[in-house]
Structures are given as C-alpha cells and as structure tokens.
Amino acid sequence: MIKSDENIFECKNITVSFGAVHALQDVSVAFERGKIHAVVGQNGAGKTTFARVVAGLIRPSAGEMTVNNKTMPGGDVKQARKAGVELVHQSFALPPSFTVAEAMQFGAGSGKIYSRKSLKRFWQKHLDKLEVKVKSSERIKNLPVETQQAVEIARALISDAKFLILDEPTAVLSPETTQKLFVRVRQLKQSGVTVILVLHKLKEVLDIADTVTVLRGGKLVQSPLNCEGIDREKLSAMIIGENANQNLASSNKGSLRPETQQDAVLDVQSLSTIKDVEGAALDDVSLTIAAGEIVGVAGIEGNGQRTLVRAIADMVNLKSGEIHLNGQNMTQMSHLERRSKGLRIIPFERNVEGLSSSSSLWENWSIRKYLQKPTFSFIKPKQDRAACDSGLKKWDVRYTNVDQLAGSLSGGNAQKVILSREMDADAKLIIAAQPTRGLDIGATDFVWHSLRQARDNGSGILFISSDLDEIFDISDRIIVFLSGQLVGEFTPPFDIKEIGAAMIGADL
Amino acid sequence: MEEMIIAILRSATPLIYVTLAGVIAQRAGIWHLGLEGLMIVGACGTILGIVLTGSVLYALLLACLFCILGSIIFWFVVEKLKANQIIAGLGLTGLGLGGTTLAVEAIFGTPAAVNAKFGLPKIGEVFGNIFGAFSGLSILVLLMPFVVFGMWVLICRTRLGLQITASGEHPFAARSVGVNPSRMRFIALMIGGVLCALGGAELAAGSLQIFAQNMTAGRGFMSFAAVVFGASHPIGAMLAASFFAIVGALGIRAQLLFGEDVPHDLLLGLPYIATIFGIWFSAKMRGGAKAVTGFGELRDQ
Numbered sequence: 001m002i003k004s005d006e007n008i009f010e011c012k013n014i015t016v017s018f019g020a021v022h023a024l025q026d027v028s029v030a031f032e033r034g035k036i037h038a039v040v041g042q043n044g045a046g047k048t049t050f051a052r053v054v055a056g057l058i059r060p061s062a063g064e065m066t067v068n069n070k071t072m073p074g075g076d077v078k079q080a081r082k083a084g085v086e087l088v089h090q091s092f093a094l095p096p097s098f099t100v101a102e103a104m105q106f107g108a109g110s111g112k113i114y115s116r117k118s119l120k121r122f123w124q125k126h127l128d129k130l131e132v133k134v135k136s137s138e139r140i141k142n143l144p145v146e147t148q149q150a151v152e153i154a155r156a157l158i159s160d161a162k163f164l165i166l167d168e169p170t171a172v173l174s175p176e177t178t179q180k181l182f183v184r185v186r187q188l189k190q191s192g193v194t195v196i197l198v199l200h201k202l203k204e205v206l207d208i209a210d211t212v213t214v215l216r217g218g219k220l221v222q223s224p225l226n227c228e229g230i231d232r233e234k235l236s237a238m239i240i241g242e243n244a245n246q247n248l249a250s251s252n253k254g255s256l257r258p259e260t261q262q263d264a265v266l267d268v269q270s271l272s273t274i275k276d277v278e279g280a281a282l283d284d285v286s287l288t289i290a291a292g293e294i295v296g297v298a299g300i301e302g303n304g305q306r307t308l309v310r311a312i313a314d315m316v317n318l319k320s321g322e323i324h325l326n327g328q329n330m331t332q333m334s335h336l337e338r339r340s341k342g343l344r345i346i347p348f349e350r351n352v353e354g355l356s357s358s359s360s361l362w363e364n365w366s367i368r369k370y371l372q373k374p375t376f377s378f379i380k381p382k383q384d385r386a387a388c389d390s391g392l393k394k395w396d397v398r399y400t401n402v403d404q405l406a407g408s409l410s411g412g413n414a415q416k417v418i419l420s421r422e423m424d425a426d427a428k429l430i431i432a433a434q435p436t437r438g439l440d441i442g443a444t445d446f447v448w449h450s451l452r453q454a455r456d457n458g459s460g461i462l463f464i465s466s467d468l469d470e471i472f473d474i475s476d477r478i479i480v481f482l483s484g485q486l487v488g489e490f491t492p493p494f495d496i497k498e499i500g501a502a503m504i505g506a507d508l
Numbered sequence: 509m510e511e512m513i514i515a516i517l518r519s520a521t522p523l524i525y526v527t528l529a530g531v532i533a534q535r536a537g538i539w540h541l542g543l544e545g546l547m548i549v550g551a552c553g554t555i556l557g558i559v560l561t562g563s564v565l566y567a568l569l570l571a572c573l574f575c576i577l578g579s580i581i582f583w584f585v586v587e588k589l590k591a592n593q594i595i596a597g598l599g600l601t602g603l604g605l606g607g608t609t610l611a612v613e614a615i616f617g618t619p620a621a622v623n624a625k626f627g628l629p630k631i632g633e634v635f636g637n638i639f640g641a642f643s644g645l646s647i648l649v650l651l652m653p654f655v656v657f658g659m660w661v662l663i664c665r666t667r668l669g670l671q672i673t674a675s676g677e678h679p680f681a682a683r684s685v686g687v688n689p690s691r692m693r694f695i696a697l698m699i700g701g702v703l704c705a706l707g708g709a710e711l712a713a714g715s716l717q718i719f720a721q722n723m724t725a726g727r728g729f730m731s732f733a734a735v736v737f738g739a740s741h742p743i744g745a746m747l748a749a750s751f752f753a754i755v756g757a758l759g760i761r762a763q764l765l766f767g768e769d770v771p772h773d774l775l776l777g778l779p780y781i782a783t784i785f786g787i788w789f790s791a792k793m794r795g796g797a798k799a800v801t802g803f804g805e806l807r808d809q
Contacts, residue, residue, distance in 0.1 A: 089684060093680050098674070105667055106687075
C-alpha cells in the first residue's frame with residue numbers, strides 16, 4: 001500500500017442511495033498524487049455518481065472523504081472547490097447564453113462590479129495562459145463542443161485546482177480532438193495536477209492513464225491498478241464481469257458479407273442539397289448500398305454526414321439529383337412514404353430525435369406502425385402495450401413497465417428501444433447514425449451485433465460514426481466525406497493512413 | 509407635447525418598476541405571473557399606510573413588507589413545495605386581488621375606493637421648481653431611471669447577477685460551482701417584491717391618492733409581457749414597458765381627437781393589443797422558442 005501522504009484523495013465506505021437503489025455501495029479508494037487515474041465501468045456502474053460525490057454535488061448517505069489528508073464534508077461544492085477539487089461535466093455545465101468571460105466570472109472572481117471590457121481582458125489572459133484558443137467575448141452556445149470543454153477545463157483551473165475530475169470527457173469528442181484533450185491532460189499532470197478521467201473506451205484508458213479503477217454495479221471491483229501490464233481483454237473482463245471475452249470475440253466475426261449480392265437498396269445519383277443552417281450542403285454525391293451490405297461513413301464531423309441522412313430522410317431541400325430506394329424513385333416522396341417503403345433511421349441524437357423522452361415506452365415503440373398508417377387511424381393502446389412488451393423483451397431492454405417514460409431509460413437501453421423499433425422485418429435500408437455514441441462496451445457490442453444481423457437478413461445499412469476503429473470493424477465498404485463531397489471509397493483491407501488522409505483532404 | 513410626455517411618464521413608471529421585478533425573476537428562472545397580485549398589494553399597502561399612519565415613509569415600508577411577504581409565499585410554494593410556477597403565480601395574483609379587497613372591507617367596512625389625504629411627495633416639493641412642468645410628478649418617477657440603471661448593473665455587471673442568471677438558465681451549472689439556485693431565486697423574488705411595492709405605490713399614490721378594487725387592471729400582466737418582449741434584459745424590458753405606456757397615452761389622445769367616431773373601448777384596449785403584438789413580434793425576432801438540447805438530464809437537478 002502507498003503511504004497516505006502521497007494520496008491526494010481518499011474515501012472510505014462511500015454509499016449513495018436514491019430511494020431503494022444503491023448508486024454506489026461501500027466504495028473505498030485512494031488516488032495517488034500527480035498521476036492520471038482512469039475510472040471505468042459500464043453505464044450505470046456509478047462512475048458519474050462517484051465523480052459528483054467527490055466534487056460535492058451529491059451528499060453520500062454514508063462514508064467519509066479526505067482531500068490532502070483533511071476531512072471533507074460530503075455534498076458541499078464550495079468546500080470541495082476550496083480544497084482544490086474541480087469537476088468537468090459530461091454535458092458541460094456552462095450557461096449557453098453567457099460569454100466565455102461571464103461563464104468564468106460567475107463561478108469565481110470577485111463580487112465587484114465590472115465593465116465588459118475589463119472582464120474580457122481579465123479572462124482572456126487566463127485563457128491564453130492555458131493555451132485555450134477562444135475569444136472570451138464569444139457566447140458559449142456558439143462554441144463547438146471541444147472548445148466548450150476546454151473552456152470548462154479552464155474554468156476548473158481558475159482556482160488553482162489540485163485535483164481535477166473529467167466526467168467522460170471523450171464522449172462528445174471526435175478522435176482528433178480527443179488526442180488534443182489528452183495532450184492537455186498530460187500537460188496538467190506535468191504541472192502537478194492530479195487528474196481523474198471517467199472513461200468509456202478501453203483504448204483511451206490504456207493510452208493515457210497511469211492507473212485504472214473499475215466500478216461495476218455501484219461497487220468497487222478494482223482499486224487503482226497500475227496500467228502497465230494490463231491489456232484490453234483483462235480490463236474488459238473486469239468491467240463486464242464474467243463472459244466478457246465471449247462478447248468481445250464476436251466483434252470481428254462474420255464481417256464477410258453474404259455471397260449472394262442483390263440489387264442496390266439505396267441508389268443516390270449526383271445529389272446536391274441547398275445549404276441551410278444545420279450543416280454542410282451535399283455536393284454531387286453518388287452512392288449505392290446493396291442489400292446485405294454495411295457501408296461505413298467516415299469523415300470529420302460536420303462534413304455533410306448529417307446532411308446525407310437528412311437528404312435520405314426528406315428533411316432538407318434538394319438542389320438536384322435523385323434518390324432511389326429498392327429501384328423506386330423516391331426523390332419526391334415524403335418522409336412517411338419513404339418509411340413505408342422500408343427506410344429506417346437510428347438518428348444522431350437518440351434522446352431528441354429518436355425518442356420522445358416525455359412519452360411512454362409503448363407510445364415511442366408503436367409510433368413506427370402509426371407513421372405508416374393514415375392520419376386518422378385509431379390507436380389501440382392495449383394491443384400496442386402487449387406488442388411493445390414482447391418486442392422490447394426480445395431486444396433485452398431493461399425496463400419496469402411499458403408505461404414508463406422513455407426519458408427514464410439509460411443511454412444503452414434507450415438505444416435498444418430505438419433499435420427494436422427501427423430494425424423490424426420490413427426494414428430495407430437502415431441508417432445508423434452514431435448508434436454507439438456514449439454507450440458502454442456491453443451495449444456497443446449489442447448494437448454491432450444487431451446491425452450485423454440486420455445485414456445478414458438482407459437490409460442495406462448506412463453506418464455513420466466518428467470512431468474509426470468501429471467503422472473498420474463493422475463496414476463492408478467505407479466512404480469518406482469532406483466538405484459535403486464524397487472524396488473516397490475504400491474496400492477491405494482498410495488502410496487507416498489512406499482513409500485518414502482522405503478525411504482531411506491530404507494527398508498521399 | 510410636454511403634457512404628453514408627462515402622461516407617458518405617469519403611466520410608464522409603475523409598469524417599469526413591476527417589469528424590473530419580472531426581469532429579475534425571469535433571470536432566476538421564474539415565470540412571475542404573480543406580478544399583478546404583488547402590484548395591487550403594493551398599491552393597497554401604500555394607501556392604507558398613508559391613511560392609517562399618516563406617513564409616506566411608513567406607508568412605503570408597509571407596502572414593501574406586504575409584497576415581500578407575498579414573494580416569500582410564492583418562493584416557498586414554487587421552490588419548496590415544487591408547485592407549477594404558472595399556477596402558483598396566478599394564485600398569487602388571485603390572492604393579491606382578493607386579499608386587498610378583503611383588507612379594505614375589513615378595515616373600512618365597505619369595499620368602496622379608499623381616498624388618502626395626500627400621495628407620494630412631488631418632485632416640485634422636494635427639489636423646488638427646477639424641473640418645470642415635470643414638478644408635478646412623484647419622486648418615484650425621478651427615481652425610476654436610477655433604479656433601471658441600478659438593476660442593469662446588478663444583473664449585467666456583477667457576479668450576483670451572473671449567478672442569478674445561471675440559476676435560471678442552467679441550474680446545474682450554478683450548482684456545480686457551489687451556487688444554490690434556490691437561494692438565488694429567493695434573492696431575486698425579494699428584490700422583485702420591493703420593486704412591485706414601488707410600482708404599486710406609484711400607481712396608487714403617484715398622481716392619484718386613491719386605492720380602488722382591481723385598480724391595476726392587468727398592468728401586472730402587461731409588465732410580464734414587457735419582460736418577454738424585452739428579452740428579460742433590464743433596458744430592453746424598460747423600453748418595452750415604455751412602448752406599452754406610449755401606446756396607452758396615444759389611445760387617450762386619440763379619444764380626445766376622434767371623440768365619438770372611434771369606439772372608446774377600442775382605444776382603451778390599445779395597450780393590451782400592443783402587448784399581444786409585442787409578444788408575437790419578439791417571438792418572430794428570436795425565431796420562436798428553440799428546444800434546448802443536450803442538457804435534458806441536468807436541467808431539473
């Protein structure tokens with residue numbers, strides 16, 4: 001065991017209960033000073049709760065904590081911040097209408113009256129010192145996520161933080177910005193800050209962390225373990241528990257597509273869209289997807305992937321070009337007509353576009369059926385409830401009853417509800433947009449498995465992801481988008497260098 | 509022209525005070541539909557105070573006290589009992605309208621209007637005749653621009669203002685830097701209570717010296733509309749409130765001008781019609797209410 005004065009943070013028997021549910025149970029852990037510690041676990045393992053307890057946002061129902069060998073009362077953010085503990089949230093906690101300077105000021109600084117100029121100048125200095133490239137007069141809502149994150153980290157470092165917790169910082173970042181974040185984290189370590197990273201992806205853990213701590217079901221499975229000498233398999237075994245290897249092993253199975261190649265499910269011919277506020281316009285994109293084929297879309301976010309989805313779904317105005325589904329021209333069809341022809345979408349934002357969080361599960365689930373019926377068709381709640389119940393059971397969704405609000409499900413379960421709705425027998429073309437974003441390995445594996453199964457059943461799948469590893473694993477073919485154009489098409493074996501170069505528009 | 513401006517100042521000042529109360533509540537995340545109730549409590553408190561104590565200062569203090577009490581009830585119901593803000597606000601309005609009538613009847617034995625012997629001090633009485641024709645306005649009119657400026661500084665140029673705004677816009681963000689949103693709402697509502705008391709006092713004792721049932725006649729709601737129209741910015745909301753007052757004054761002008769040609773009810777209704785158009789216009793300007801994404805799980809915490 002390490003000497004206690006080398007530990008910046010220790011806690012003993014921390015328990016957090018929400019009603020009858022234990023979010024954390026008897027967690028005792030100590031973090032060594034000046035290192036990068038990773039905390040991993042599946043969704044619902046209590047990682048975020050743990051981070052919030054440490055930051056003083058949640059008062060534990062039992063247990064004690066010490067920071068720098070001083071006891072810290074639970075549930076007191078001010079005390080925690082005074083002790084040098086700062087938390088950077090997963091969905092950033094910055095008021096969107098504030099300017100960067102205001103967002104810095106409201107949580108720190110003095111209570112004095114300021115002028116806009118002096119405030120701007122004061123915080124710009126701080127941002128420059130940390131090499132955060134942002135103007136302090138910009139509004140939070142206008143910043144890309146990675147900049148928001150950098151701002152929040154800068155905010156956390158105002159008060160000379162000694163102990164910084166980042167709650168799933170990579171969940172919202174693209175691979176390139178993740179690397180930048182890691183560079184920043186390493187710099188922080190150099191300057192003597194102890195960093196805790198709550199992470200999802202094992203690769204990232206092994207990339208950056210000095211030690212790893214594993215939570216499972218609210219319990220501590222592994223207290224800080226030196227990262228040297230552990231590999232992916234071992235780590236995932238700890239995270240998932242039993243039969244982890246089995247799950248992971250499936251990830252490369254069956255990536256050969258069935259021999260019987262059929263006609264194109266989707267045939268897009270020189271499609272151009274009219275530019276609007278939501279993203280890059282498509283510029284002369286032609287693309288076919290055969291039945292029983294998974295086409296992966298790679299590209300840095302914001303290069304037209306979203307617009308492609310919206311174009312196929314009739315949610316953007318076309319300039320020219322045609323879209324055929326199963327040989328039928330559907331360029332002029334409405335979204336609902338397209339759906340009834342077999343188009344299915346697993347959308348980018350599962351809680352906003354995919355589900356109505358304030359509606360029940362059965363309503364969310366049966367909407368597919370009603371969307372394909374006339375406007376004034378009757379709703380049959382009793383039937384729908386039963387159908388939904390058996391439908392969701394088949395997909396192994398964890399829920400208490402079908403009248404439960406969709407918003408009460410965890411990320412993985414919410415995604416499963418969408419999958420079970422969108423991947424029915426009539427699905428011809430499935431668009432899976434970032435289907436695994438923010439999911440833990442168990443749920444991710446489930447999504448991959450389902451997509452493969454749909455492929456084997458003859459659906460064509462358009463798979464969009466910002467995670468290249470994932471795209472490589474699952475796709476039969478990869479296309480690359482850059483500034484609204486299709487700039488490359490690759491068949492296996494995939495070469496990460498070629499695809500990476502295509503993504504940034506570099507010539508090899 | 510001068511008398512026109514005086515008329516506008518007279519009707520705008522109570523509106524502006526109450527609007528500022530709405531602004532700070534809105535910033536803290538409370539849709540304050542109780543403004544109407546607090547305003548009439550302020551008006552009633554001032555007149556009763558003058559009649560019963562014979563001192564303007566005590567009367568204002570009494571009005572503030574009652575409005576703060578009303579605000580505490582509102583805060584308690586909304587924050588502690590987690591009641592719906594809209595319903596609770598309308599309840600507070602009902603309480604104010606009914607409670608003032610009851611109070612007048614309990615004290616004087618009749619629900620008739622209460623006349624006070626004198627109103628708020630006039631500008632002329634305090635500063636002499638330096639303001640010329642404006643000397644007849646009450647000192648609260650003179651104070652108004654300073655209060656607006658003060659509220660602007662408080663909301664837009666101090667940390668407290670940022671913390672209040674953060675509590676309304678993103679409570680979780682406030683909580684995660686150690687700010688207690690509930691306490692911020694309390695502070696905002698208390699400040700609002702005092703402002704409503706001043707607004708009510710100006711309405712009942714500024715140019716008049718009378719309290720009558722329902723004398724606010726929807727001005728509280730109009731103030732609330734000004735909050736929305738003015739994008740809950742102190743200056744913007746003040747301009748919006750002034751706009752409503754100007755339309756009202758034009759209506760009265762038009763009455764004198766057109767006499768019987770135009771129905772008099774229509775002209776009286778002008779400010780209310782302007783309010784509706786104002787709201788519609790401001791919604792257009794901002795492209796309607798946008799769904800806030802990405803913070804769903806954190807909003808209510």
